[in-house]
Amino acid sequence: MTTGFVRGNHLTLLYNGADYFPALLEAIAAAQREIYLESYLFEVDVVGIAVLEALIAAAARGAQVSLQIDGFGARHFPAEWRQKLADAGVRQLFFRPEVGRFSLNRQRLRRLHRKLAVIDGQVGFIGGINILSDLDSPDLAPRYDYAVRVHGPLVAQMRETANRLWRHTAWVQLVPDWAKTLPAPQMPMRAGKSLAKLVIRDNFRNRHAIEQEYLRAIETARDEIIIANAYFLPGYRFRHALLRAAERGVNVVLLLQGRVDHALLHYASRGFYRSFLKAGVEIYEYREGFMHAKVAVVDRYWATVGSSNIDPFSLLLAREGNIAVRDHGLAVALRDDLRSRLSEDASQIALVDLRRGRWLFRVLPWISHGIVRILMAISGYGGKRYLE
Structure with missing residues (x-):
């Protein structure tokens, strides 16, 4: 459709x-x-x-x-x-x-x-x-x-x-x-000839439009999912959609922020690394500069580019705007550039990396994740449901 x-x-x-x-x-x-x-x-x-x-x-x-x-x-x-x-x-x-x-x-x-x-x-x-x-x-x-x-x-x-x-x-x-x-x-x-769709998130009729567009693409993926997102703190449905995709043999690749920009979100995001890596999801951190991208490509055909991070602040609170496309040319161009960044400008994270370093940096992701949950709950905007 x-x-x-x-x-x-x-x-x-x-x-x-x-x-x-x-x-x-x-x-x-x-x-x-x-x-x-x-x-x-x-x-x-x-x-x-x-x-x-x-x-x-x-x-x-x-x-x-x-x-x-x-x-x-x-x-x-x-x-x-x-x-x-x-x-x-x-x-x-x-x-x-x-x-x-x-x-x-x-x-x-x-x-x-x-x-x-x-x-x-x-x-x-x-x-x-x-x-x-x-x-x-x-x-x-x-x-x-x-x-x-x-x-x-x-x-x-x-x-x-x-x-x-x-x-x-x-x-x-x-x-x-x-x-x-x-x-x-x-x-x-x-x-x-390109098929394109404007996907906005507001606080009226389009509260979950961007997340739902991602989920449709992830749930129908057959071969490959590449997501590059600066602030990645997905909710329950989004996380499990990625895990299920990996389980059915889809190559799931995440390119995330490697430099500490917003410390709370940076370390909270790392709290999900272990479960993703155990499921076979590839995780890379971009380190050449500060990453601000919010893009994805699925099966070299569907792609999205926009303003929405995959975190509760974008998906539950802010007015956001993405374009979703079904266009082989743009999707392949974006995929090729992402693959270039992965190979040249990013470091792949392995499970063993999570066990290295001082104990504080091993527990910091869980502390940060807990703080984000508390802040979202206090705000009254669905933090518990989103981050469970």
Whole structure:
């Protein structure tokens, strides 16, 4: 079945910021009517300034520019740039602005984590790349991530998704003029042959859509599953789907974060290594730089690229956006790059590795996992059910 998948798209896999930002800036520079841009992080560095200047130039040409960034992820966005954007006519909204560092309001956990751009209703971008330079350090490889450029009918869904959230946030923040429904651009024409599906996670009708899309692909896999995910803390159903796949002879490969970025999630993730390794799942840790990818390939045909980690924060709390594709060309291109990273930039983990080192680092995964469960239970967002 192809329920939810849209035919007629042309998809381009973009590798890291080196591919993504030139493509995004080129599309913004060509915009004539409208731009929607969503991001969790937006740093005013060399990359961020280039994007901001491109948005200002587009507004000067008469395009309606709508920038929505997360109120926590972009809480340090400079006031002077907010004013520059406002003066240029760029509309800007901050999703759930932070009201206090120590606020106990659990709604603050619900973040806008997706990375989405739609220009003139004709070209869209979706993936895991925030608006910031991916050069973390001169001693490290660029941050490892992906995005997809989309031409074709799926762009209409991407545009409607961005527009719907924009109008919702505008109403909540009492900006009714920005919440008005505007005519949609002309429906994008067929641009290729790829089957693609926009998969979003929100807190209404799409609470489990991304996880369910993964599970369908995993449960029907026959040959190979490769998952690369920066923050990997899967729930019960996801873990057991992978274990069952390994039991029926599927080659299951996980490429995970090798450097400590967020310590709690990093060590909690390691708490699952033993059960996966015993089942024959291959685990690799990426060490050349910081990994931010959230992608997967199944049987060289199904693939997903997006913003959603496989952890409770993404799958239970945040607004996320992935693209799922049934396209041999894109799936093979992604698989080939993942296989290259596995062989050149990652270290394979063996059971014996888990028994090495000081006792503290052997028990730290279980302590971290317990803390995450407690935090999710306190939040009231299903931690026990998810992490059992």
